[in-house]
Amino acid sequence: xxxxxxxxxxxxxxxxxxxxxxxxxxxxxxxxxxxxxxxxxxxxxxxxxxxxxxxxxxxxxxxxxxxxxxxxxxxxxxxxxxxxxxxxxxxxxxxxxxxxxxxxxxxxxxxxxxxxxxxxxxxxxxxxxxxxxxxxxxxxxxxxxxxxxxxxxxxxxxxxxxxxxxxxxxxxxxxxxxxxxxxxxxxxxxxxxxxxxxxxxxxxxxxxxxxxxxxxxxxxxxxxxxxxxxxxxxxxxxxxxxxxxxxxxx
Amino acid sequence: xxxxxxxxxxxxxxxxxxxxxxxxxxxxxxxxxxxxxxxxxxxxxxxxxxxxxxxxxxxxxxxxxxxxxxxxxxxxxxxxxxxxxxxxxxxxxxxxxxxxxxxxxxxxxxxxxxxxxxxxxxxxxxxxxxxxxxxxxxxxxxxxxxxxxxxxxxxxxxxxxxxxxxxxxxxxxxxxxxxxxxxxxxxxxxxxxxxxxxxxxxxxxxxxxxxxxxxxxxxxxxxxxxxxxxxxxxxxxxxxxxxxxxxxxxxxxxxxxxxxxxxxxxxxxxxxxxxxxxxxxxxxxxxxxxxxxxxxxxxxxxxxxxxxxxxxxxx
Ligand SMILES: Cc1cc2nc3c(=O)[nH]c(=O)nc-3n(C[C@H](O)[C@H](O)[C@H](O)COP(=O)(O)OP(=O)(O)OC[C@H]3O[C@@H](n4cnc5c(N)ncnc54)[C@H](O)[C@@H]3O)c2cc1C
Ligand SMILES: Nc1ncnc2c1ncn2[C@@H]1O[C@H](COP(=O)(O)O)[C@@H](O)[C@H]1O
Numbered sequence: 319x320x321x322x323x324x325x326x327x328x329x330x331x332x333x334x335x336x337x338x339x340x341x342x343x344x345x346x347x348x349x350x351x352x353x354x355x356x357x358x359x360x361x362x363x364x365x366x367x368x369x370x371x372x373x374x375x376x377x378x379x380x381x382x383x384x385x386x387x388x389x390x391x392x393x394x395x396x397x398x399x400x401x402x403x404x405x406x407x408x409x410x411x412x413x414x415x416x417x418x419x420x421x422x423x424x425x426x427x428x429x430x431x432x433x434x435x436x437x438x439x440x441x442x443x444x445x446x447x448x449x450x451x452x453x454x455x456x457x458x459x460x461x462x463x464x465x466x467x468x469x470x471x472x473x474x475x476x477x478x479x480x481x482x483x484x485x486x487x488x489x490x491x492x493x494x495x496x497x498x499x500x501x502x503x504x505x506x507x508x509x510x511x512x513x514x515x516x517x518x519x520x521x522x523x524x525x526x527x528x529x530x531x532x533x534x535x536x537x538x539x540x541x542x543x544x545x546x547x548x549x550x551x552x553x554x555x556x557x558x559x560x561x562x563x564x565x566x567x568x
Numbered sequence: 569x570x571x572x573x574x575x576x577x578x579x580x581x582x583x584x585x586x587x588x589x590x591x592x593x594x595x596x597x598x599x600x601x602x603x604x605x606x607x608x609x610x611x612x613x614x615x616x617x618x619x620x621x622x623x624x625x626x627x628x629x630x631x632x633x634x635x636x637x638x639x640x641x642x643x644x645x646x647x648x649x650x651x652x653x654x655x656x657x658x659x660x661x662x663x664x665x666x667x668x669x670x671x672x673x674x675x676x677x678x679x680x681x682x683x684x685x686x687x688x689x690x691x692x693x694x695x696x697x698x699x700x701x702x703x704x705x706x707x708x709x710x711x712x713x714x715x716x717x718x719x720x721x722x723x724x725x726x727x728x729x730x731x732x733x734x735x736x737x738x739x740x741x742x743x744x745x746x747x748x749x750x751x752x753x754x755x756x757x758x759x760x761x762x763x764x765x766x767x768x769x770x771x772x773x774x775x776x777x778x779x780x781x782x783x784x785x786x787x788x789x790x791x792x793x794x795x796x797x798x799x800x801x802x803x804x805x806x807x808x809x810x811x812x813x814x815x816x817x818x819x820x821x822x823x824x825x826x827x828x829x830x831x832x833x834x835x836x837x838x839x840x841x842x843x844x845x846x847x848x849x850x851x852x853x854x855x856x857x858x859x860x861x862x863x864x865x866x867x868x869x870x871x872x873x874x875x876x877x878x879x880x881x882x883x
Contacts, residue, residue, distance in 0.1 A: 332831075334699060335699050335700065337700050344695075344699075344700050411677060412678070413671070413672060413675075435813070436813060438697065439695065441681070441695055441696070441697070442680045443664050443680060444671070444678050444680060447664075447665065447666075447667075447668035447672070448668045448672035449672075451642065451668070451669040451670075451673045454743075456639050456744040457638060457665070457669065459661075460661060460664075460665075462806065472747065475661075476806045477749075478661045478662075478760075478815070479749070479752065480750050480751040481749065481805075481806070482635075482746070482749045483746075483747040484635075484637070485744065485745040486744050487744065495806075495813075496813065497799070532677035533677050533704045533705065534704065534707065535702055536690065536703040537702075537703045538700050538701070538702045538703075539700065539703075540699075541698060541700070541701050544859075546856075547843070547859035548859070548861070549850075549861045550860050550861065550862050552862075553869055553873050554872075556862050556873070564821070564842045564859065564860075566842050567764070
């Protein structure tokens with residue numbers, strides 16, 4: 319079973335982003351970039367499938383500017399076999415990403431595609447579901463456990479009320495949730511080895527996909543700031559304030 | 569053209585999230601219809617018909633909709649969407665699961681987790697864990713939208729009397745099968761609609777210690793939540809998680825106990841009306857958003873709080 323993993327280059331999760339003064343977006347110059355954390359979980363899961371003898375090859379795909387290659391290298395250092403980079407420079411929205419991934423899937427014919435449930439920059443939570451729709455495949459979203467079994471796969475999903483188990487016919491799309499696994503760190507020898515692994519480069523034009531955005535971003539602003547609060551000296555004072563000042567408890 | 573809202577329900581009744589989605593639809597303007605897709609879901613359809621501002625309820629009652637499998641639900645929504653201007657769902661795990669699938673089948677964008685309606689084609693949505701708010705305009709003919717519940721006051725659940733119309737099911741596409749569920753048993757109010765939420769973090773040290781929060785929660789009629797660290801450590805189930813990638817809450821009162829206040833946690837609770845933080849580290853970032861901060865050991869403070877509340881209101 320060939321496994322494809324989508325990996326996005328995003329502003330590192332530890333960075334507190336700042337809105338640009340001209341309100342066109344957030345400041346990304348000189349900001350630390352990393353692989354989207356949910357995609358690290360995706361890469362880890364694919365590698366574990368390979369280590370368990372259930373996957374034959376793991377291919378990491380990233381779409382974006384030239385530096386997206388660094389994100390692919392990270393996946394290769396973790397243990398992916400090869401990479402595909404779709405080079406684009408304009409703004410990319412989930413529908414366009416899904417269409418590009420569909421074109422790559424048609425070329426590579428994987429049995430399983432793993433994506434993150436959500437990119438932590440746009441917070442869209444769409445791409446995996448859209449890719450499943452475009453391919454006519456089943457989808458297991460927000461997944462904390464997967465168990466492939468011949469022509470199908472059983473997945474455990476994190477849902478609002480708890481956990482849900484569904485069985486998907488393969489080929490299928492899976493999107494990762496935080497509890498699926500704990501991604502490994504790449505070892506130094508593996509980082510060196512990754513430098514020699516192949517990365518194929520493609521373009522939207524070569525894949526025949528129109529990537530024009532459908533949503534126009536009119537402005538990006540800072541959310542309203544909370545006014546600073548006070549420290550209380552004791553539990554009794556806290557309760558008193560909640561009762562008489564904030565009036566939120568009886 | 570009308571606006572369709574996908575109901576969040578358990579077949580017998582509708583979930584509060586439906587009311588927030590209806591409220592968002594009413595802000596867009598135009599007749600609002602609610603789709604109840606489920607199995608043996610007459611109860612939910614009748615409840616939806618009572619919601620103020622709903623012009624019509626569509627009921628699709630068929631076995632293929634019993635568990636809201638997106639593979640089965642999307643074709644139905646796609647059909648209904650074609651003659652409507654907008655389709656909305658609350659940003660619950662169900663809404664997030666099915667709506668992008670519908671959008672892609674219609675070849676339109678999805679606008680995720682809106683918190684404000686500026687005009688029928690322009691919406692505000694948080695990005696970067698709520699550290700920025702984007703105003704986006706859709707150029708697509710049909711707008712597929714998920715609604716962040718905390719952005720909209722719920723439509724009144726009773727007072728309306730909309731007609732209920734049947735729509736036929738479209739069958740099982742056979743791509744996926746529901747196998748089972750493990751729902752966490754909980755007598756407390758739902759996290760996303762509770763007026764008071766008490767959340768515990770890694771500082772709680774164990775699942776057993778959550779009893780300290782539960783006792784206070786029961787006195788206040790509060791829901792109990794958690795940080796990711798507390799969920800990852802297995803103290804509480806996954807559905808307790810509040811944050812960027814968990815549940816988004818905005819209660820009247822949010823109590824954060826033994827939570828440091830990482831960006832990803834703040835994203836899920838910083839729109840609460842009043843925030844209280846109890847943490848032994850006075851440098852913890854949670855204090856930057858707290859209206860009332862108490863620097864204390866939670867194992868001392870929580871029993872004290874419990875006792876103080878047990879005393880009841882002072883004369
Ligand atoms: C992709 C991604 C998504 C994420 N999504 C979420 C999310 O949705 N929600 C979320 O919460 N996190 C999320 N996180 C994790 C987040 O970054 C933090 O790691 C997490 O919120 C920390 O949880 P915590 O505050 O409980 O633990 P810690 O940061 O370890 O803080 C524990 C706190 O407890 C205090 N404490 C300890 N003992 C006591 C005591 N006896 N009395 C009083 N105080 C005490 C400490 O001073 C400390 O401040 C996400 C991270 C990533 C990378
Ligand atoms: N530019 C991209 N390149 C590779 N994968 C992507 C890209 N954008 C989104 N994805 C994948 O889609 C997931 C969900 O993204 P989103 O729908 O934007 O929240 C991410 O976790 C990635 O796995």
